[in-house]
Structure formats: structure tokens, C-alpha cells
Amino acid sequence: xxxxxxxxxxxxxxxxxxxxxxxxxxxxxxxxxxxxxxxxxxxxxxxxxxxxxxxxxxxxxxxxxxxxxxxxxxxxxxxxxxxxxxxxxxxxxxxxxxxxxxxxxxxxxxxxxxxxxxxxxxxxxxxxxxxxxxxxxxxxxxxxxxxxxxxxxxxxxxxxxxxxxxxxxxxxxxxxxxxxxxxxxxxxxxxxxxxxxxxxxxxxxxxxxxxxxxxxxxxxxxxxxxxxxxxxxxxxxxxxxxxxxxxxxxxxxxxxxxxxxxxxxxxxxxxxxxxxxxxxxxxxxxxxxxxxxxxxxxxxxxxxxxxxxxxxxxxxxxxxxxxxxxxxxxxxxxxxxxxxxxxxxxxxxxxxxxxxxxxxxxxxxxxxxxxxxxxxxxxxxxxxxxxxxxxxxxxxxxxxxxxxxxxxxxxxxxxxxxxxxxxxxxxxxxxxxxxxxxxxxxxxxxxxxxxxxxxxxxxxxxxxxxxxxxxxxxxxxxxxxx
Numbered sequence: 001x002x003x004x005x006x007x008x009x010x011x012x013x014x015x016x017x018x019x020x021x022x023x024x025x026x027x028x029x030x031x032x033x034x035x036x037x038x039x040x041x042x043x044x045x046x047x048x049x050x051x052x053x054x055x056x057x058x059x060x061x062x063x064x065x066x067x068x069x070x071x072x073x074x075x076x077x078x079x080x081x082x083x084x085x086x087x088x089x090x091x092x093x094x095x096x097x098x099x100x101x102x103x104x105x106x107x108x109x110x111x112x113x114x115x116x117x118x119x120x121x122x123x124x125x126x127x128x129x130x131x132x133x134x135x136x137x138x139x140x141x142x143x144x145x146x147x148x149x150x151x152x153x154x155x156x157x158x159x160x161x162x163x164x165x166x167x168x169x170x171x172x173x174x175x176x177x178x179x180x181x182x183x184x185x186x187x188x189x190x191x192x193x194x195x196x197x198x199x200x201x202x203x204x205x206x207x208x209x210x211x212x213x214x215x216x217x218x219x220x221x222x223x224x225x226x227x228x229x230x231x232x233x234x235x236x237x238x239x240x241x242x243x244x245x246x247x248x249x250x251x252x253x254x255x256x257x258x259x260x261x262x263x264x265x266x267x268x269x270x271x272x273x274x275x276x277x278x279x280x281x282x283x284x285x286x287x288x289x290x291x292x293x294x295x296x297x298x299x300x301x302x303x304x305x306x307x308x309x310x311x312x313x314x315x316x317x318x319x320x321x322x323x324x325x326x327x328x329x330x331x332x333x334x335x336x337x338x339x340x341x342x343x344x345x346x347x348x349x350x351x352x353x354x355x356x357x358x359x360x361x362x363x364x365x366x367x368x369x370x371x372x373x374x375x376x377x378x379x380x381x382x383x384x385x386x387x388x389x390x391x392x393x394x395x396x397x398x399x400x401x402x403x404x405x406x407x408x409x410x411x412x413x414x415x416x417x418x419x420x421x422x423x424x425x426x427x428x429x430x431x432x433x434x435x436x437x438x439x440x441x442x443x444x445x446x447x448x449x450x451x452x453x454x455x456x457x458x459x460x461x462x463x464x465x466x467x468x469x470x471x472x473x474x475x476x477x478x479x480x481x482x
Contacts, residue, residue: 009141012130012197015190016123017148019183023085023119024152026092026179029160030112031286032312033172036294041169042102046435050287054428055235056109057283059225061421062242063117065414071122072411075214076202078126078194082187084119087218088112089180096173103226110225114218121413128401128409129197142398143330146390147323152179154316161309236425243422246415253408261405263479268403268412270476271346271396272419277465278392279423280430281353281458282385285312287431292360292451296444298372301379311378318386319394326390342399343476347469349391354466356384357459364452371444403480430458 034056038049071080091111098104127145156179164172228234254265293299293311300306333339340348363377396416404412434454 009144010130012194013127013141013145015187015193016127016130017145018190019081019085019187020123020145021148021152022179022183022186023088023123024149024179025156026088026152026176026183027112027116028153028316029156029176029179030092030095030173032157032160032309033164033169035287035290036309037169041100042105046291047432050431050435051232051428052229053287054283054424054426054431055229055232056113057424057428058235058239058421059110059113059229060116061120061417061419061424062239063114063221064120064417064421065242065246065411067118068121068125068409068411068414070118070214071125072199072201072409074201074210075206077122077129077199078191078202079206080118081122081126082184083218084115084117084122085180085184085187087115087118087222089115089177089184091115092173092177092180096170096177099170103230106226106229107222109229110222110227113225114221118218120417124397125199125409125413126194126197128397128406129199142401143323143327143390143394145397146394147320150316150319150323152316154313154320157313157316158310161307165307239421239425243418246418250412250415257405264403265405267343267476267479268399271343271399272416274346274350274465274469275392275396275416275419276423276426277462278350278353278388279420280427281357281462282389282393283420283424283427284431284458285315285385287428288434288451288454291434292447292455293378295447296367296372296451297378298375301375311375311382314379314382315386315389318383319390322387322390323394326387326394341473341477341480342395342402343469343473343480345391345395346399347466347473349388350462350466350469351388352384352391353388354459354462356381356388357455357462359384360455361452361459364448367448369445371446371448373448 035049035053038044038052039046044052067080067084071077074080075083088111091108091113094104094111095108098108124142124145127141131141156175160172160175163175228238250265250269254262254269257265290309290312293308297308297311299308299311330339359377359381363373363381366377367373397413400412400416401409434450
């Protein structure tokens with residue numbers, strides 16, 4: 001039986017699969033609406049909304065390494081996962097009631113960022129503990145796990161914009177809270193499946209002083225997060241400090257290691273740095289690419305008029321279609337010893353990502369007289385971007401599980417998400433370049449060349465990066481295998 005087969009996975013896999021699915025339903029429902037909400041409900045300019053979105057995303061990912069550390073060493077992987085889901089649910093409930101109050105919105109986003117940080121690294125860390133070190137089902141399992149993320153995001157990105165359109169912003173954010181409620185309920189009904197799996201703190205009682213300190217720290221972190229969203233420079237400084245500290249700790253672990261363990265950890269660090277470029281491209285979807293869809297894409301697919309915000313759901317749609325195929329390919333090739341190495345997969349992922357942006361200059365050439373392009377170009381672009389995502393983001397956690405010692409899984413998986421955090425800030429400023437240029441323009445004919453030039457630059461830059469990655473892939477693979 002193929003290792004890809006979802007029926008061939010250990011029972012804890014299914015619990016982790018579904019809790020991740022519903023948690024992501026909540027988060028991507030928020031992501032689908034947030035940048036538009038900031039513009040239309042709070043009255044922000046496009047560039048300010050993009051930069052605020054980038055700062056929030058940086059906080060979301062920046063707390064993940066802390067959550068991984070708490071799960072590994074203090075509170076336990078499973079307890080931390082559930083605690084994070086509850087804190088996020090509180091954030092969505094506050095968001096649903098925020099209305100036009102910008103301060104309340106920042107408090108809600110602070111809770112969501114901290115809750116996500118506590119949650120995000122721990123399901124993947126728990127999943128890695130379900131498999132023996134040499135179990136060749138691991139790549140397929142993480143690809144299927146990544147598919148659960150995209151099932152949740154596809155459902156929310158398709159449904160939540162319509163809920164917000166017809167029932168109001170509050171109802172849209174309430175749908176996200178419901179997703180978290182389902183995730184937590186699912187865990188409590190099935191938690192006996194992971195009764196003997198977890199980090200060391202999961203199997204010992206937590207002193208009440210430790211609990212009090214942790215809960216107090218969460219409240220303080222939510223308040224600080226809300227405060228720094230008022231002052232974006234502070235968000236950038238905080239990210240720089242956290243990133244530097246995490247990088248130094250990782251380098252310390254690399255220096256302390258020896259032999260093959262040291263070389264593998266060094267390759268993991270190089271691949272993480274390469275992934276920063278990918279995540280800058282990826283984070284254009286909820287910002288510049290989303291507004292391009294609103295301003296310059298005909299919102300019609302298969303003869304059906306859609307809400308242009310739901311074009312974002314093409315990304316998880318293609319992930320769901322391609323994930324089983326990619327997992328099957330990985331397992332078939334690896335069974336015969338001929339599969340592409342992890343560095344080569346990352347390089348190919350960057351190549352597909354560059355193509356996804358270079359599609360748009362061609363689309364602009366075929367635009368109609370009103371400056372609108374066919375939705376088919378969005379479908380094609382999201383296809384290439386999604387294949388690139390599967391090869392980089394989809395395998396990032398498996399890369400950590402393969403190249404990093406198990407004692408560091410939670411912490412290094414947190415650093416993997418920290419690459420997304422650094423990229424989010426950069427991506428927000430990059431996306432704001434389109435907003436600054438089209439600020440005084442009003443028609444699709446005017447905005448089309450601005451977006452076309454922007455996406456051309458992005459595509460060519462990532463193409464150059466992909467060539468460098470292709471040239472270095474063989475050398476990195478030798479470091480892993482030697």
C-alpha cells in the first residue's frame with residue numbers, strides 16, 4: 001500500500017488533521033477580510049492597510065517560536081495547542097464586536113497573534129512524534145497535513161466573504177470564532193488518540209505558579225501586541241530583536257553539534273533563509289494580489305459572477321488538488337531511491353513561484369479596453385503559486401523533522417514560522433508600492449500597468465533567486481547525505 005494513502009496513517013494523524021483544518025478555517029476567514037476591512041470599515045489608505053496587515057502577520061508568525069518553546073519545555077505540546085486555540089477564539093469574538101473602533105480591532109488582532117503563536121508549532125511537532133525516524137510515510141503525512149490546512153482555508157475563503165457581504169463584518173469574524181470552537185471540541189472528543197504522544201511536560205502536572213505566570217504572560221503579550229500595532233516601527237524593532245535572538249540560538253546549537261547532525265542543521269538554516277524570499281511572494285495574495293483581483297480582474301468563473309475577494313480560495317483549491325498527487329509522486333520516487341532532494345524541491349518551488357508572477361504581464365497584454373483581464377489568468381497564476389507553495393512551505397515542516405534533532409523540533413519549527421514573520425513585514429512594504437502609485441488613479445486602465453510592472457519585477461527577482469537555488473541544490477544535498 002502506498003505511503004501516501006490517508007488510510008495508512010497512524011490514528012493520531014486524523015486528530016491532528018482535523019484540529020488543524022478547523023483552526024485554519026478560522027484564521028484564513030480573518031485573512032480573507034482583514035486588509036479590505038481595514039480600508040472600507042476603518043478608513044485606512046491602501047498602503048497603510050498593507051503595512052498594518054504585514055505587521056500583524058509578523059506578530060502572528062513571530063510568536064510561533066515562543067509557542068514551540070512553551071510546548072516543548074513548560075506547558076506541554078497538547079496543552080499549549082489547546083490554550084492557543086482558546087486565545088484565538090477570544091480574539092475573533094472581540095473582532096466580531098469591534099465595529100469602527102480601531103483600538104478594539106488592535107486588541108483583537110493582538111489576541112489572535114498570541115493565540116496563533118501558542119498554537120501553530122505544536123500540531124506539527126505532535127505529528128512528527130507520531131512517526132519513527134526512518135518512517136518513509138513522513139513526507140506524505142506532512143503533505144496530507146498541509147492539505148488539511150488548505151481544506152480549512154478553502155472553505156473559509158469561499159464562504160466568509162459572502163457571509164461578510166450579506167450579513168456584515170461581525171458575522172464574518174464570528175464564523176472564524178466558530179471554526180476555533182469546532183477545533184477545540186474535536187480535540188476533547190478524540191484526545192485519547194494522542195494519550196501517549198507528546199512532549200515531556202505533557203506527562204507531568206504543571207504547578208499552579210507556572211500556570212499563573214503563563215496566563216499572566218499571555219495577557220501582557222496580547223496587550224503589548226495591540227500597542228505595537230498602533231506604532232508599526234515598534235513592531236519592526238520587536239521582530240528584528242526576536243529574529244536575531246532566535247537566529248543566534250540556532251547558530252549556537254549548530255556550533256555545539258558535530259558531524260552529520262551539524263551539517264544537516266546548517267542546510268536547514270540555509271533553506272529557511274531561502275524560504276524568506278518565497279514568503280514575501282506568498283504574502284502578496286492577501287494584499288497586492290487581492291486588490292489587483294478587485295480592481296482589474298473580471299469576477300466571473302465558468303460563467304458565474306463571484307465576489308472578487310474569493311479569488312484567494314484558488315490557492316487552497318489547487319493545494320487540495322495537487323497535494324495527493326505530489327505526495328504520491330514523493331513516495332513512488334523515494335521508494336525507488338530516485339526522488340528529488342529537499343534542496344532541489346525548494347529550488348523548483350521558487351521557480352514555479354516566479355512563473356506565477358510572470359503570468360500577469362502576459363495577462364495585461366490581453367486585457368480588454370476597460371483594463372480588465374480574464375479570471376483565467378488568476379486561475380493559472382494561483383496554480384503555479386500553489387505548486388511552489390507545496391514544494392517549499394508544504395515541505396518546510398518535514399524538512400525540519402528530517403534535518404533537525406528531535407530535541408529541537410518545537411523550537412526550530414517555531415523558527416521556520418519566524419521566516420514567515422520576517423517576510424510578512426517585507427511583503428507589507430513591498431505591496432504598499434502598488435498602493436502608493438495608484439493612490440490618485442481611478443480606473444482599471446490606469447491601475448493595470450502599475451500592477452503589471454510590479455508583478456514583472458517580483459517575477460524576475462524570484463526567477464534569479466531560483467536559478468541560484470538550483471545551482472546550489474547538489475552541494476546542499478551532499479552535505480545532508482555525507
